[in-house]
Amino acid sequence: MQNLDMGRYNRRRRVSSLLMIGSWFAAITGMAILGLILFTLFWRGVGGLNLAVFTESTPPPGAAGGLLNAIYGSVMMTVLGTALGTPLGILAGTWMAEYGRNSRLATVIRFINDILLSAPSIVIGLFVYEVMVVTMGHFSAWAGGCALALLVLPVVVRTTEDMLLLVPDGLREAASALGSPRWMVISRVCYRAAKAGMVTGVLLAVARVTGETAPLLFTALNNQFMSTDMNAPMANLPVVIFQFALSPYPEWQQLAWTAALLITVTVLVLNIVARALSSSRLKKD
Amino acid sequence: MNQVASVASSAAPANSITASALRRHTLWDAVLKHGTRSAAITVLLLLGGVIVTLIEGSWLSLSTFGPGFLTTEKWNPVSEEFGALAPIYGTLLTSLIAMLIGIPISIGIAIFLTELCPPRLKRSISTAIELLAGIPSIIYGIWGLFVLAPFLQAHVQPVMISTFAGVPLLGGLFAGPPYGIGIFTAGIILSIMVLPYITSVTRDVFETVPPTLKESAYALGCTTWEVVRQVVLPFTSTGVIGGIMLGLGRALGETMAVTFVIGNAHRISGSLLAPGTTISASIANEFTEAETELYTSSLISLGLLLFLITFTVLAIARFMLLRLQRKAGR
Numbered sequence: 195m196q197n198l199d200m201g202r203y204n205r206r207r208r209v210s211s212l213l214m215i216g217s218w219f220a221a222i223t224g225m226a227i228l229g230l231i232l233f234t235l236f237w238r239g240v241g242g243l244n245l246a247v248f249t250e251s252t253p254p255p256g257a258a259g260g261l262l263n264a265i266y267g268s269v270m271m272t273v274l275g276t277a278l279g280t281p282l283g284i285l286a287g288t289w290m291a292e293y294g295r296n297s298r299l300a301t302v303i304r305f306i307n308d309i310l311l312s313a314p315s316i317v318i319g320l321f322v323y324e325v326m327v328v329t330m331g332h333f334s335a336w337a338g339g340c341a342l343a344l345l346v347l348p349v350v351v352r353t354t355e356d357m358l359l360l361v362p363d364g365l366r367e368a369a370s371a372l373g374s375p376r377w378m379v380i381s382r383v384c385y386r387a388a389k390a391g392m393v394t395g396v397l398l399a400v401a402r403v404t405g406e407t408a409p410l411l412f413t414a415l416n417n418q419f420m421s422t423d424m425n426a427p428m429a430n431l432p433v434v435i436f437q438f439a440l441s442p443y444p445e446w447q448q449l450a451w452t453a454a455l456l457i458t459v460t461v462l463v464l465n466i467v468a469r470a471l472s473s474s475r476l477k478k479d
Numbered sequence: 480m481n482q483v484a485s486v487a488s489s490a491a492p493a494n495s496i497t498a499s500a501l502r503r504h505t506l507w508d509a510v511l512k513h514g515t516r517s518a519a520i521t522v523l524l525l526l527g528g529v530i531v532t533l534i535e536g537s538w539l540s541l542s543t544f545g546p547g548f549l550t551t552e553k554w555n556p557v558s559e560e561f562g563a564l565a566p567i568y569g570t571l572l573t574s575l576i577a578m579l580i581g582i583p584i585s586i587g588i589a590i591f592l593t594e595l596c597p598p599r600l601k602r603s604i605s606t607a608i609e610l611l612a613g614i615p616s617i618i619y620g621i622w623g624l625f626v627l628a629p630f631l632q633a634h635v636q637p638v639m640i641s642t643f644a645g646v647p648l649l650g651g652l653f654a655g656p657p658y659g660i661g662i663f664t665a666g667i668i669l670s671i672m673v674l675p676y677i678t679s680v681t682r683d684v685f686e687t688v689p690p691t692l693k694e695s696a697y698a699l700g701c702t703t704w705e706v707v708r709q710v711v712l713p714f715t716s717t718g719v720i721g722g723i724m725l726g727l728g729r730a731l732g733e734t735m736a737v738t739f740v741i742g743n744a745h746r747i748s749g750s751l752l753a754p755g756t757t758i759s760a761s762i763a764n765e766f767t768e769a770e771t772e773l774y775t776s777s778l779i780s781l782g783l784l785l786f787l788i789t790f791t792v793l794a795i796a797r798f799m800l801l802r803l804q805r806k807a808g809r
Binding site for chain 2: 206207209210213214216217218219220221223224225227228230231234235238282283285286288289290292293294299300302303305306307308309310312313314315316317318320321323324325344347348351375376377378380381401402404405406407408411412415432435436439440450451454457458461462465466469
C-alpha cells in the first residue's frame with residue numbers, strides 16, 4: 195500500500211517536473227530568439243554603417259550609396275502620421291473617458307477601436323489607396339502619412355482612455371467643487387495627472403508605425419532619388435528594405451541590413467523609453 | 480468706510496468678470512464636449528469607411544466571378560481568371576502551424592513567469608518577451624529569409640523528409656525538395672511573432688487567479704503542474720482563449736514577414752515544405768504590378784476577405800476577454 199502510493203506520487207512529481215522543465219525551456223527559447231534576431235541585425239548591419247549611409251541617396255544596382263532619402267521619407271511620414279493621428283486620438287479618448295464612459299456609443303467605439311488596433315495594416319493601406327491614391331491619381335507621401343495616421347489613431351485612443359480612467363474621480367469632484375468648469379477639470383487636472391501615460395501611448399504608437407511597411411507599399415510607394423515633395427512618391431526605410439533585401443545585388447542587400455538595424459534600434463529605444471516613462475509614473479503613485 | 484468703498488467698487492467689476500468668464504466657460508465646455516464627441520465618431524466612421532471602400536473596390540471582381548471566387552484555385556493575370564482558394568488555404572495553414580507551435584510555447588512562458596520565475600528576473604524577462612512584439616514585421620521577414628530559411632533548408636527539412644518518407648499521411652505532408660522558403664517556414668516565423676501577444680495576455684489572466692485558490696491546491700498536495708492544470712487553467716480559460724484568438728488575428732493578417740519567406744506561388748500543394756501564398760502576401764507582392772482593373776479589384780476582394788476573417792476572429796477575442804473582465808469585476 196505504502197509503495198503503491200509512493201509510486202503514484204513519484205509519477206505525479208515526475209510529470210510535473212517534466213512539464214516545468216518544458217516551461218523553463220519555452221522561456222529560454224523566447225529569450226534566445228530575441229537575442230538571435232538582435233545579434234544577426236548587429237552582425238550584418240554594423241558593417242555597412244558609415245557616413246555615406248546618412249549623406250547619400252539610395253544607389254542604382256551595383257553602385258555604392260546611402261539611405262538619406264529613405265531616412266528623410268520615413269521621418270517625414272512618421273511625423274505627419276503622428277501629427278494627424280495624435281490630436282484626433284486624444285480627443286476621441288477624452289470623450290470616451292470623460293463624457294461617454296458608459297454610454298452605448300462609447301462601448302461601440304471602444305469595440306471598433308480595438309478591432310482597428312489589431313486590423314491587418316495592409317487592409318489600411320488598401321483603404322488609403324482607394325480613397326487617396328485613386329482620387330489624386332498618383333502615389334504620394336501625403337497618402338503614406340495618412341495611412342500611418344490611421345495606425346497611430348487606435349493606439350492613442352486606447353492609451354488616452356485607459357490613462358484618463360486611472361485618474362481618481364475624487365480629483366475631478368474636488369476640482370468641480372472648487373467651481374472649475376468641466377473643460378478646466380479635464381485640461382488642468384485630468385490631463386496633468388495622466389500626462390506620462392498619454393506620452394507613453396504616443397511613443398508606442400510612433401514605435402509601431404516606424405517599421406510599418408505594408409500600408410506604405412501602395413501609398414507612398416518608393417523613390418530612388420531624394421525628394422522633399424510631399425505630393426510625390428517618397429522613399430522610406432521599410433519599403434527600401436523590402437526592395438533591396440529581395441534583390442540579387444550584394445550592395446543593396448547590405449544597405450537593407452543597415453536600414454533594418456537603424457529601424458530596429460529606433461523602435462526598441464522608443465519602446466524602452468516609453469516603458470521607463472510609464473514605470474516611473476507607477477512608482478510615484 | 481474706505482475699506483467698504485474699495486470692496487464695493489471692486490465688487491461691480493468682479494461681477495461683470497464673472498459673467499464674461501461664465502460665458503467663456505460655457506463656450507469652452509461646449510467646444511470640448513462636441514469636439515471630443517465628433518473625434519470619437521470619426522473613429523467609428525473610419526472603420527465604416529474601410530468596409531465600404533473595400534466592398535466598393537472589390538465589386539467588379541465579385542460580380543465577375545461570383546461565389547466561385549472563393550472556391551477557384553486558378554490565379555492567372557494573363558487570362559484574367561482569379562480565384563482566392565490558394566491564398567485562403569495558405570493563410571489558414573500558416574496560421575494553423577503558427578498556433579500549433581506558438582500556443583504551447585506561449586503558455587509555457589506564461590507559466591514560467593507566474594509560477595517558476597525568480598522575482599528578480601520576472602520584470603526583465605517579461606520586457607524581453609514584449610520587445611519581441613515591438614520588432615517590426617519586416618525585420619522578421621529579412622531575418623527569416625536570410626537566417627531561418629537557410630537553416631531550416633540545411634538542417635531541419637532534410638531530416639523531416641527522410642524521417643517521414645515512408646509514413647502514409649505524414650510522408651505526403653513533408654514531401655518534395657527542401658526549398659527553405661515555403662508554408663512551413665512562414666508558419667514558424669508567424670509562431671515567433673504571435674508569441675508575445677499570447678504570452679502577455681495569458682500571463683495577465685494567470686495573475687488574476689486568487690492566491691488562496693492556488694495555495695489551497697498546494698496544501699492538498701498538488702504538484703505545480705496539477706495546480707496549473709486543475710486550478711489556474713480552468714479559472715482563466717476564457718482569457719487564455721481570448722489571448723489565443725488575438726494572436727490568431729495577428730497571424731492571419733501578418734504581411735511582410737510572410738511575404739519574404741512564403742515563396743509566392745499561387746497553388747495548393749499537399750506538402751508543407753512547398754512554396755505557397757497567403758492573402759496578405761499576394762496583395763503585397765502583386766498590388767503595384769496589377770495593371771488591369773479586374774486584377775486590382777480581385778486583390779482588393781482578397782483584402783476584404785482578410786478583413787472579414789480577422790474581424791470575426793478579433794471580435795470573438797474581445798468578447799471572450801470582456802466576459803472575463805466582467806467575471807473578475809463581480
